[in-house]
Amino acid sequence: MSNTLIRAAFETRLKTWADAQIPPIPIAFENVPFTQPTTRYLRSYLLPLNTKSDTLDQVHRGYAGVYQVSVVMPLNDGPGNGEVIAKALDTLFPMTTPMTQGGLKVTMTTPMSAAKAMPDTTNYVIPVSCRYRADTY
Numbered sequence: 001m002s003n004t005l006i007r008a009a010f011e012t013r014l015k016t017w018a019d020a021q022i023p024p025i026p027i028a029f030e031n032v033p034f035t036q037p038t039t040r041y042l043r044s045y046l047l048p049l050n051t052k053s054d055t056l057d058q059v060h061r062g063y064a065g066v067y068q069v070s071v072v073m074p075l076n077d078g079p080g081n082g083e084v085i086a087k088a089l090d091t092l093f094p095m096t097t098p099m100t101q102g103g104l105k106v107t108m109t110t111p112m113s114a115a116k117a118m119p120d121t122t123n124y125v126i127p128v129s130c131r132y133r134a135d136t137y
Contacts, residue, residue, distance in 0.1 A: 002134060003048050005102045006106050010093075015027060018042060025040060027041065027044055028041060040071070047066040049065045055137075060136070061135065063133065063135070066131055068127055070125050070128070071089075071114075071126040072123050073126070074123065075120075075122055076124075077124065083126070089112045090113070095109070095130075107134070108130045112128050112129065
């Protein structure tokens, strides 16, 4: 299924980048065991829309959705460090360079953008997301 390839494209690029940071940034992937650290970390989500078909012969499949990375920072540390990571994610997933995974080309259709932060009792969470599209024929 192409959602699996799309997820792999985003998560592989994110993990390579996060592992190269000093210190490395842990990532909580969907439905994978994860021990929440007391320092910064990321949460990765693929939010697919319904698959479309734009051809009469029904051969085409259009996959679209939102890829979100929540930047989780310690509470009471200010927004600056989280905003630096959000900006780095925009650079990591440029709209001008599609990703390819298993022969499927995944294109970002909007830039990675930070939404309003959502502080809770222990963390300051900045959701950063982009829209994507991939097509098969």
